[in-house]
Amino acid sequence: MAFAFCAADGARLPTYAEWNYAAAGGSEQRVYPWSSPPTSTTVSMANAAYQCAFAQPAQTCPPSVCSVGGASPCLVTQCLIAGGTCSAPPCTGCDGTVDVAPVGSFASGLGRFGHFDLGGNVAEHVLDYTDRKGNRDDLPNPCVDCATLLPAAPVVGGAGEAATFVLGGDWNTLAPSLRTDDFTTVRITTQTPRIGFRCARD
Numbered sequence: 001m002a003f004a005f006c007a008a009d010g011a012r013l014p015t016y017a018e019w020n021y022a023a024a025g026g027s028e029q030r031v032y033p034w035s036s037p038p039t040s041t042t043v044s045m046a047n048a049a050y051q052c053a054f055a056q057p058a059q060t061c062p063p064s065v066c067s068v069g070g071a072s073p074c075l076v077t078q079c080l081i082a083g084g085t086c087s088a089p090p091c092t093g094c095d096g097t098v099d100v101a102p103v104g105s106f107a108s109g110l111g112r113f114g115h116f117d118l119g120g121n122v123a124e125h126v127l128d129y130t131d132r133k134g135n136r137d138d139l140p141n142p143c144v145d146c147a148t149l150l151p152a153a154p155v156v157g158g159a160g161e162a163a164t165f166v167l168g169g170d171w172n173t174l175a176p177s178l179r180t181d182d183f184t185t186v187r188i189t190t191q192t193p194r195i196g197f198r199c200a201r202d
Helices: 002-008 016-023 076-081
Strands: 123-130 163-167 183-187
Touching (some): 016 123
């Protein structure tokens, strides 16, 4: 669907190499899209939407409790001896899409070439795919104008289902996932509010 949307708009999905080039600031090879100097590992809530903190309150996870007397934190052995069970109250503040920021909300997160939201907010599909989930070795190296394209008849469903690379981290991830060298892969049938895409134009 992402591919079709971009095509209908006269554009296309960026390749892994193109997306990474923009995020890392080309030859600067930035740690984060906003890193200045490029080796800086500084990241804050002013740079990107992550860790469920764009919409208040930020995510908090109460300590576990023991069902006997409500002791907190839960000391498992003591709780069992007392005849109780341990439980973890649900985390609050991570309220789904309310933590997705409007595009361009983080001027301090701007990439070298003027792109917003290359880290955080929603992770982004790229054109390249892998049939070995989680393995960057499927990408051409060295790479000059390259992409690993989905075959005409990809495996759909089951353990061998084709996967695409997803970059940039999202509103529900921790800061390390926003790094320009981080990635994950998802099966091609995956749909989640944590993953989006951007279109590229030649």
